[in-house]
Amino acid sequence: xxxxxxxxxxxxxxxxxxxxxxxxxxxxxxxxxxxxxxxxxxxxxxxxxxxxxxxxxxxxxxxxxxxxxxxxxxxxxxxxxxxxxxxxxxxxxxxxxxxxxxxxxxxxxxxxxxxxxxxxxxxxxxxxxxxxxxxxxxxxxxxxxxxxxxxxxxxxxxxxxxxxxxxxxxxxxxxxxxxxxxxxxxxxxxxxxxxxxxxxxxxxxxxxxxxxxxxxxxxxxxxxxxxxxxxxxxxxxxxxxxxxxxxxxxxxxxxxxxxxxxxxxxxxxxxxxxxxxxxxxxxxxxxxxxxxxxxxxxxxxxxxxxxxxxxxxxxxxxxxxxxxxxxxxxxxxxxxxxxxxxxxxxxxxx
Amino acid sequence: xxxxxxxxxxxxxxxxxxxxxxxxxxxxxxxxxxxxxxxxxxxxxxxxxxxxxxxxxxxxxxxxxxxxxxxxxxxxxxxxxxxxxxxxxxxxxxxxxxxxxxxxxxxxxxxxxxxxxxxxxxxxxxxxxxxxxxxxxxxxxxxxxxxxxxxxxxxxxxxxxxxxxxxxxxxxxxxxxxxxxxxxxxxxxxxxxxxxxxxxxxxxxxxxxxxxxxxxxxxxxxxxxxxxxxxxxxxxxxxxxxxxxxxxxxxxxxxxxxxxxx
Numbered sequence: 045x046x047x048x049x050x051x052x053x054x055x056x057x058x059x060x061x062x063x064x065x066x067x068x069x070x071x072x073x074x075x076x077x078x079x080x081x082x083x084x085x086x087x088x089x090x091x092x093x094x095x096x097x098x099x100x101x102x103x104x105x106x107x108x109x110x111x112x113x114x115x116x117x118x119x120x121x122x123x124x125x126x127x128x129x130x131x132x133x134x135x136x137x138x139x140x141x142x143x144x145x146x147x148x149x150x151x152x153x154x155x156x157x158x159x160x161x162x163x164x165x166x167x168x169x170x171x172x173x174x175x176x177x178x179x180x181x182x183x184x185x186x187x188x189x190x191x192x193x194x195x196x197x198x199x200x201x202x203x204x205x206x207x208x209x210x211x212x213x214x215x216x217x218x219x220x221x222x223x224x225x226x227x228x229x230x231x232x233x234x235x236x237x238x239x240x241x242x243x244x245x246x247x248x249x250x251x252x253x254x255x256x257x258x259x260x261x262x263x264x265x266x267x268x269x270x271x272x273x274x275x276x277x278x279x280x281x282x283x284x285x286x287x288x289x290x291x292x293x294x295x296x297x298x299x300x301x302x303x304x305x306x307x308x309x310x311x312x313x314x315x316x317x318x319x320x321x322x323x324x325x326x327x328x329x330x331x332x333x334x335x336x337x338x339x340x341x342x343x344x345x346x347x348x349x350x351x352x353x354x355x356x357x358x359x360x361x362x363x364x365x366x367x368x369x370x371x372x373x374x375x376x377x378x379x380x381x382x383x384x385x386x387x388x389x390x391x392x393x394x
Numbered sequence: 395x396x397x398x399x400x401x402x403x404x405x406x407x408x409x410x411x412x413x414x415x416x417x418x419x420x421x422x423x424x425x426x427x428x429x430x431x432x433x434x435x436x437x438x439x440x441x442x443x444x445x446x447x448x449x450x451x452x453x454x455x456x457x458x459x460x461x462x463x464x465x466x467x468x469x470x471x472x473x474x475x476x477x478x479x480x481x482x483x484x485x486x487x488x489x490x491x492x493x494x495x496x497x498x499x500x501x502x503x504x505x506x507x508x509x510x511x512x513x514x515x516x517x518x519x520x521x522x523x524x525x526x527x528x529x530x531x532x533x534x535x536x537x538x539x540x541x542x543x544x545x546x547x548x549x550x551x552x553x554x555x556x557x558x559x560x561x562x563x564x565x566x567x568x569x570x571x572x573x574x575x576x577x578x579x580x581x582x583x584x585x586x587x588x589x590x591x592x593x594x595x596x597x598x599x600x601x602x603x604x605x606x607x608x609x610x611x612x613x614x615x616x617x618x619x620x621x622x623x624x625x626x627x628x629x630x631x632x633x634x635x636x637x638x639x640x641x642x643x644x645x646x647x648x649x650x651x652x653x654x655x656x
Contacts, residue, residue: 092555112558119559125552129574138570142561190560 045089045194045226050098052088059084059250062098066194066243071220071227073237073258076247077273082230085247086196089228090117102193118187122199124179126171132182133167139186153189160219161185177208181215188223197229201236213239234274237262246270263315263390271315277360279314280394283307290386296358298335302389313392320388321362323351324381325372334381339374349374353382419636425629434630442607443615444634450523450611451591454530458538458587459580461531466542467568471551488536495532496600503528503601525602526609530591537590538583545579546572581649589642593635612638 045066052059059081066072074082087093089100091112099108107115118139126135136154144150158164161181171179180200187195200216201209217240220227229236237244237258244262245255254266265271271278283306284299285292293300295314306312327334337353337360344350349369351362360382364372374380426434434440468474469481487495503509503519512519519525549572557567573580595613602609604618612631619628 087555090555090559092558111563112555113561113563115559116561117559119556121552121556123550123552125550125556127553127557127571127575129577138557139560186560192559196559 045103045228046099046101047085047089048099048101050085050088050100051096052084052093053096054084054093057081057084057250059088059095062252064245064252064255066226066228068103068226069224070242071229071240072243072245073241074228074230074245074247075232075234075237075273078232080247081250082247083198084250086119086198086228086230089194090119090196091115116191116193117196118190118192118194119196119198120180120183120187120200122202124171124176124183126174126179126182126186128171130171131167132163132169132171132174135171135182136167136186136189140189143189143191157185157189160222161215175208176204177212180204180212184216184219188219188225191223193226195225195227197227199230199232202232209233216240246273248273263317264392265315275318275361277316277318277321279316279358279360281312281314283310283312291391293389293391296356298355298358299333300384300389301333301386302391303386304391306391306393311394313394315390315392316360316384316388318350318361318363320384321353321360322383322385323353323362323364323372323374324383325374325378327381328383334383337380337382339376339378339380341376342369342374353380355382422629422632422636426626430626431630431633434627435634437627439607439610440615440627440630440634443610443612443631446523446526446609447592447611447638450526450530451588454527454534454591455584455588457527457531458534458591459584462535462538462542462583462587463573463580466539467546467572469539470543470546484539485536487532488540492533492594492596493600494596496529496597499525499529499532499597499601520601521603521605521609523602523609526594526598526611529597529601530594533594533597534587534590538587541579541583541586542576545576545583548579549575578649582646585642585646585649589639592638592642 047062047064050059050062062085064072074085076082084093088095091107091110095108099106101107102115102117126132127138130138133154136157137150140150140153144153154167155164158167161184163178163181163185166174166178166182171182174182184200201212204212213236219225229240231237241258243256244258245252246261247253248269254261254270261270262274262276265274265276265278268278279295279298281293281295281300283291284294286306286308289303289305290301291304291306293302293312293314300314302314304312324334335355337355339351340354340359341352342349343352344366347366349364349366351364351369351374353360353362362382372380465484469477469484500520503512503525517524519528553571553575554567557571558564562570593613594611595617598609598611599614599617604610604614606618610618612635616628616631616635619625619631
């Protein structure tokens with residue numbers, strides 16, 4: 045699927061020059077802040093909004109002007125949208141009827157997908173009697189049984205609790221590989237991206253600001269917005285030493301070792317994920333150089349602690365488990381030692 | 395304490411208003427004896443009037459709903475140039491006196507090229523039973539549109555988008571998803587359209603004329619007999635109108651899932 049220079053003008057919102065390429069069988073997540081245009085983008089791909097410019101190509105065919113029912117694209121919404129006047133069986137059958145005309149084959153296919161999604165026991169129930177997780181499994185089954193060329197999911201887990209979301213991620217993973225689905229999944233949750241996606245697109249203000257392999261995007265954010273959004277520390281520095289594939293970088297008055305091939309004197313940008321920063325209260329050798337910093341702020345975030353560490357002008361964010369942070373007895377103003385392994389520091393030339 | 399007092403006051407006002415209305419109904423019912431009521435029902439005039447009222451009301455209700463279903467959908471779901479003007483025009487008969495609606499319809503079907511065309515093809519609306527249907531239709535249509543529009547607006551449009559994405563066209567989606575989901579609104583609008591049609595007076599009087607046993611619906615029977623001083627017939631017609639209204643509300647409550655009596 046290719047989206048080329050797509051622009052959409054709605055009353056209160058605009059999408060601008062969107063380019064996106066999704067290979068067959070690929071799982072792409074789109075993340076971005078609220079109002080970035082994620083839902084408008086996938087609804088335009090589905091055919092619900094008319095683009096003012098650009099093209100949408102699906103399996104080699106230009107579908108830009110095709111009505112939604114002729115595109116072969118299914119959509120799953122966060123609020124399930126199960127038809128309340130139908131049973132679970134009828135809802136799933138509704139998705140299949142346009143593709144499977146034979147009653148026996150239809151029944152077999154419904155039983156097969158109901159088995160995979162673990163909803164066989166719910167087939168005679170009405171949607172309003174199901175839990176959120178069950179409803180979403182039915183919605184996904186209904187979308188998949190229509191054998192879509194592309195499956196769009198708009199924050200499918202956002203209304204569910206953590207445990208149900210984890211289970212559903214497993215279901216989606218299994219179904220995606222079993223049916224060889226091509227999926228675009230809009231989400232707010234970075235965990236969805238890490239656990240499901242091959243690629244990730246970051247959106248802001250109606251534009252895609254970065255698109256690529258998950259590892260690549262998360263370790264080399266294109267700009268400060270992306271870095272901030274996906275929670276990556278960015279430092280500007282200069283290569284001051286080099287031996288084989290390890291370079292020595294000076295960022296402010298911090299010296300960092302990183303695995304990179306750049307020449308001495310080269311100005312670089314350094315990316316460090318908060319969970320790759322290791323903090324101790326005593327100076328230890330644990331396979332990486334360390335430097336001193338002061339705890340500036342401690343923010344509690346569920347089972348984790350977000351630690352803001354400062355050294356002169358530089359502020360780094362580290363994520364620690366609550367238990368480890370308690371062991372260290374951290375408090376604002378306390379001096380700590382910061383360890384970052386060379387392989388966890390990504391370097392880009394500037 | 396203050397909120398308790400306020401809610402008690404609200405209940406008292408509701409009880410007083412319903413008591414006044416109920417007393418008015420009772421006053422109508424006790425004005426004539428059951429034997430006079432039955433005698434009135436046995437007259438040819440009342441039987442003709444009742445039959446004509448039911449027949450014309452059923453036809454105009456059917457037309458109001460059939461026209462209302464797509465028009466309300468367009469008003470609730472689609473954007474088109476002049477939508478607000480169209481909405482205002484369609485709502486107008488609800489706000490204006492029925493008698494004015496009657497005059498406008500009389501002029502449209504009596505003195506315009508449309509009237510000449512209809513006359514040419516043999517369709518007579520003015521001062522004919524067909525005029526009753528037209529007057530009832532335009533009296534009922536705004537209410538049908540209002541109820542159906544509200545009903546469509548309460549349906550999340552994403553149901554329709556999901557259906558479209560599963561391969562169903564716009565019409566198929568409307569028939570299989572939107573209409574069943576608006577069932578309650580459909581029943582309510584049908585009942586209200588029927589009640590409006592049965593009770594239509596001013597517009598029917600002006601467009602169809604209050605002609606004895608020709609264009610005589612129940613409200614016209616009431617009016618004609620009051621004019622002649624035949625109180626028993628007039629009251630009987632009034633009672634019949636109340637019975638029809640009561641049955642209509644009962645159907646709305648029953649089919650809409652509500653309970654008439656708690």
